Amino acid sequence: MPYGTLEVVLVDAKDLYDTASFLTKMDPYVIFTVKTQEKTSTVAQGEGTNPEWNENFLFTVTDDVTELRLKIMDKDTFTADDFVGEATIPLEPQLFTEGSIPPTSYNVVSKHQKYRGEITIGLNFTPDPERY
Numbered sequence: 845m846p847y848g849t850l851e852v853v854l855v856d857a858k859d860l861y862d863t864a865s866f867l868t869k870m871d872p873y874v875i876f877t878v879k880t881q882e883k884t885s886t887v888a889q890g891e892g893t894n895p896e897w898n899e900n901f902l903f904t905v906t907d908d909v910t911e912l913r914l915k916i917m918d919k920d921t922f923t924a925d926d927f928v929g930e931a932t933i934p935l936e937p938q939l940f941t942e943g944s945i946p947p948t949s950y951n952v953v954s955k956h957q958k959y960r961g962e963i964t965i966g967l968n969f970t971p972d973p974e975r976y
Contacts, residue, residue, distance in 0.1 A: 846971055850903040852876055852912060852968035854885055855947045856896040859960035861954070863926035864892070871919040872928060874963070878903040878912055881906045887919045891965040897904065905969070908966045910935055916952060916963065929953055929960030935967070 854874055866868040869892035874885040876930050888895030902910075911934040918926040929952035939945050947966035954960050 846905060846969065846970055848971040849906050850878065850902065850905050850909075850935070851968040851970070852883075852901045852911075853947060854899045854901065855895045855964035855966065856898075856954070857961055858894050858949075859964040860893040860916065861929055862893050862896070862950065863928055865958065866877070869893075870928070872916055873919055875915045875917065876903075876912060877914070878905070879907075879909055909964070911966075912965075913960055914963070914965075916960075927955075930955070931963060933965060933967075939967055939969050941972075943970070 860872060865947060869890045871887050871889050872895045873887045876883045883901040885897050885899050888897060912935060915930045916928040917927055920926060931950045931952050933950055945967040947964050949962045949964050952960045952963050
């Protein structure tokens, strides 16, 4: 398995399941997980069901990493944050040989696999030259 740095490019999301009350807009954010590493995006304050982030996150790939997991949450002020949906993005061998996958839309689903919208993610991989 390749060793190196995985860059996750969080672009935007579309048609997310709306967890906010009818008086407010959602404040979504994303939690990424690669093995035991976890990173959290900024909160897209008041952007509702079609947020844009344009943020990058770096993960160290050191062993048999096969997927990137993400959870979309809705930030709440006075109560626990609401779960919007999740996605699992397989890290295909193509990523490690070609070095990148351009921004691609992935389905966001509920815990019961119901469609909850789409998220656009790009991936870049930089091998660790000391491991080759």
